Amino acid sequence: MALEILSTPPGLDSFTPLEEHQSQTPGTFFGGKPVLYCKHGGLTLSIARDQLEAHPAIAKFSVSASNQDPASISNVDVWVTSEHLIIFQQQPSNNGIAIPYPTIALHAIQRWKGPQSTALEEGIEALYMQLSLNDSELVNSDDDIEILEITVLPPNYDSPPTAESSNSATVTTTSYVRELFDAISACADLHPDPESPSSDLDDGEADMPGAGGWITSENMGEYFDEDGNIIGGGRLGAGAGTIRLREDDHDATNGSNGTGEIEGDVEETKWRRTE
Numbered sequence: 001m002a003l004e005i006l007s008t009p010p011g012l013d014s015f016t017p018l019e020e021h022q023s024q025t026p027g028t029f030f031g032g033k034p035v036l037y038c039k040h041g042g043l044t045l046s047i048a049r050d051q052l053e054a055h056p057a058i059a060k061f062s063v064s065a066s067n068q069d070p071a072s073i074s075n076v077d078v079w080v081t082s083e084h085l086i087i088f089q090q091q092p093s094n095n096g097i098a099i100p101y102p103t104i105a106l107h108a109i110q111r112w113k114g115p116q117s118t119a120l121e122e123g124i125e126a127l128y129m130q131l132s133l134n135d136s137e138l139v140n141s142d143d144d145i146e147i148l149e150i151t152v153l154p155p156n157y158d159s160p161p162t163a164e165s166s167n168s169a170t171v172t173t174t175s176y177v178r179e180l181f182d183a184i185s186a187c188a189d190l191h192p193d194p195e196s197p198s199s200d201l202d203d204g205e206a207d208m209p210g211a212g213g214w215i216t217s218e219n220m221g222e223y224f225d226e227d228g229n230i231i232g233g234g235r236l237g238a239g240a241g242t243i244r245l246r247e248d249d250h251d252a253t254n255g256s257n258g259t260g261e262i263e264g265d266v267e268e269t270k271w272r273r274t275e
Contacts, residue, residue, distance in 0.1 A: 003057040003103070003133070006096035009088045010079055012036070034083035037183035040176055042155035045073040045087070046112070046126075051148055055133070058148065060095040070151075078152060080183035082190055087150075099131065101191035105147075106130040107184050109177055112151055114158065125177045127152040127184075152180065 015036035045061070049069040052058050064072040079086035085104065088096030112126035133146040154176040225231055 003055075003131075004084070004098040004100075005057050005060070006086070006088060006098055007094065009077065009090055009094075009096065010086055012039075015079075015081055034081040037080040037082065037187055038179050039077065039079050040155075040180065041077040043076045043078055043176075044153040044155075044157060045076055046070045046151040046153060047073065048149065055148055057097050060093065061089050062093040076152075078180060080180060080187060082187055085184060085187070101184075101188045102193055103131050103133065104129055104184070104188060105132040107181065107188075109181050110151070112153065112157075124154070124157055125174050126154070126157075127177050127180050129184075152177075 014033065016033045018035055018037050021035045044064075047058065047070055049071045052061075052063070052071050061073045061076075064074050073089060075089055075091045077086075077088045077090065079088070084098040084100060086096060086098050107127065107129045109125055110128045111123035112128075113121060113123040129150045129152070131148040131150065133148055223231055
């Protein structure tokens, strides 16, 4: 799924604030403004340089250091809306992207360490996202899957905190990341992945009794009533569930053995008692 390239930043008047959306009933459920769940500015993106150069929409961003890997893209605003996840860099460039939520294959909070971090450093909380940029229905092999990994870092992530500001800086950094994570989770739930065509073939099987597990003597009452009818499956047709006794003589006379001839005394052959 392609990323939409933006050349102008979004405006606050283009969205309905989440608080306003939750406090009143909308006049219409169609054609309204997207809901703005949260917006943060002054963020930094960390992207592997080979992935940055491979995607034209991302390559338009201005990189802080030309020889650093992963590359850092600073002065970024992130808008989490009910329609798209928007990432926009106003300075020094004026470029952005709108990410459809089904494109976000994974998002999580991780501990991030910079290139100069030591093994003893704990790292800071950051938002990690893995974007799947192609249609999974058209991919023939794992080698064709196009992945873009983006790590969103909070403001002043690289500034060492002083002894006085250490606690407050940690709280602020954590709140930035967790608010973004919660907002993306809520908006992603509004855009479930489309069902694959093969799933339509399994819909009928999912409704059958015991489709979710085994039918045993302990749970049989959950699937069948006392007359043997499937619970929730509607009334069965005439003759359903009837036990038919085998009419041996009649079957043999009419050639039910496939030869059209009687193979001797049926009762003697089938029911002869042995000592």
